[in-house]
Amino acid sequence: MCMSDSPVSVHTPGNDAPSEAPAAPDPAAQKQMEQAYAQMKRKMAMAEIGKQIKHKIMVLSGKGGVGKSTVSTGLALALAQQGHKVGILDIDITGPNVPKMMGLDGRKLHVEGGRIHPAQGHLGVKVISMAFLLEDEDTPVVWRGPIKLGAIQQFIGDVEWGILDYLIIDFPPGTSDEPLTVAQSLPDIDGMVIVTTPQEVALLDSRKSITFASSLKVPVLGVVENMSGYTIQGKGTPGSEVEIAAPAGRTLRATCDDEGRFSLTLDIFKEGGGRSTAEEFGVPFLGALPFDPGFVRGGDDGVHRIVSEPEGASASAFSHVVASIQSQLDGASSSSLEII
């Protein structure tokens, strides 16, 4: 991937006499100049991008598979449903799956005038992902550190997002080089959303993410507890009691209402750990998202749960998380108001 269209040529000092043939440029110096020029252009582009995108939100977790991409795409779609202009930057180079979740499987990037143009998924959400560069989704990408980080910088600097209200940045798991590179490259990141599941091992890793955020000097917008509980709904005789055998030898009971309906929530991966971790570290708890098999189906079919069931329980849980984030962003912008 090389987007450089550098017009730079090397001038050799002390060789200005018109009668002498110009010295051949030193190829190493020429290359260095071109790289420096491309880097400078990219930095300027990043600064420009910083101005065009109102809010930039990173989505991280210490542990893999806890639902970062599901949360990133869900946040983007919930914000787009409110009428905002939204983009997602999928930084996961080894396992980029945002395009699949956004119904953009198999798309290729469109490059015009040396700039990369995002694909548009559901509700007009703009998507940039390494997946768009892969020839074959079954072949893993093996990029060593500097190449990978260079590609990320290029992806930040060379993309033509246009004006956006929100850019959601989805990361691979862990506190690795990727978030560091993004935090250093993209100015004015509003903050980090940390995704966890309620079980202890995931919580341990999410604690590391909170500490990592402070080392990056990026504010923590809060913790989202994903796969928080699985709600079973059913019908029985009005007023009767139903019983369900839950894990760990527990029994869950509910009473059917006047119309015979009942609902029981099974805490598959325990419950409440996200909130307690947030409280422990003094960061906001943004909300809990239910365990919903519709997310898995939606991920495979390319139609996110929020799009397939906009009035459902998962969509409303996402709205709650979005509202918590927005109240903080609004608070941050009003607290940083300066009267001159």
Ligand SMILES: Nc1ncnc2c1ncn2[C@@H]1O[C@H](COP(=O)(O)OP(=O)(O)OP(=O)(O)O)[C@@H](O)[C@H]1O
């Ligand atoms: N709330 C949920 N209910 C049910 N399944 C979910 C939920 N959230 C995510 N999943 C499923 O869990 C799997 C992992 O989710 P996802 O890819 O979003 O995680 P991730 O943290 O981005 O993973 P990785 O670390 O590999 O990037 C997917 O199959 C997804 O559909």
Ligand SMILES: [Mg+2]
């Ligand atoms: Mg992911």
